[in-house]
Amino acid sequence: MDTVTLPRPVLHALREASLPGVATGMLTGETRPLTFPQGFGDVLAWLWTTDSNAAVVYLAELMKQLRERHPLAKTVTPPFRFDELLAAARACLPADFAHADLLIQYTRTSLGDFYGGPEK
16 A cells, blocks of 8 residues: 555544535435445554544544534434444454554543443
8 A cells, every 4th residue: 555644634624524525425325234435444544553542532433423513413323333334344354454453442442431332
């Protein structure tokens, strides 16, 4: 994979700009189990490799979009749960990504107080 150096403000803007589109696709499809668009796992793996906390924040912001911020968030009943998001994230990561389980566990530990267990 080719790499590109980005200033942090540009990277932040790209992450923020992608969230509503990803959430729209997930909310309008309303499929269970949740699935991410093609390429999302590559982005998430890259974020984890460059800044693990940024990857966790990215998933947290996506969860906010799916449950609160997106205009369609309240149309999905029952709302998507945190464990559904994490399962979808794990499933979309590249097969050769060695840190997949660590990423999911770290995210669960970091955000568990905000999104709780499987029932939330």
